[in-house]
Amino acid sequence: MNINYQCPHCNGYLNVNDYILFSVRTADHKVGLISLHNELGNYAVQKHPEFEYKEGEQLDFYCPICHSELASEVHKKLAKIIMIDEENSEFEILFSRVAGEKSTYKIVGETMKIFGDDSAEYLDFLNLSMNF
Template identity: 40%
Template sequence: MGKAYYCTHCKAQLNVGNDIIFTVKNNKKNAGLLLVSPQVGDYSVKKDTLFEIEKGEHLEIICPVCHQNLHEGKVHENLAKVIMKDESGHESELYFSEIFGERCTYKITDKKLEKYGDDSMNYNFWGSEFDY
């Protein structure tokens, strides 16, 4: 089986089938569901057309199980975080942008950083702490 994704707060698993499920709030504070590909570096998302999100909106990304915000403001005001476990149970931290349409993901495993996405140069939060 593939990778699994977990809430940093309640540790609930967030992926079902071929999607990771997030509750999100848009700029108008309307809440809805967003389905995100579990493939790191694949930025296809699914949402209902009636739930309007503009490209560039700063979303609140919320765990659908415990309703806590996945925001990781210590690192950057635009980034959220989930835990990823691979097939062998090895954990990574996955940081991704809360800006709708921005393509960047940072995977940190044992202080080793991997960057994904066309916009991954937008954030430079890791300094010299990580090897990459």
């Protein structure tokens, strides 16, 4: 069984081959599709060359199936999707909505794995929010 990524709202599968698909809106309201690599910590992005945004720009992420916003309630600069691993375990995946920022968090219960050079950015905030 492969690793799957799902929308937390409609449970639709977001991954196709090695990429996870998103509908995205830029700060100046341009819309487009992007795909992010399914390997956590790999920040390869695929998109149409005409769909442009700047490094550091905050993007809104939407499910391409049900169009719900994939926002995290933990921090407004993080997006959230669900990951189901090979053993059918479910994780919350949080990642930065800021273009070019490499911060990804894989969370189950009180356990968190972190990925990316910029992951320290939200770490204190996440640690605090996990201790309800």
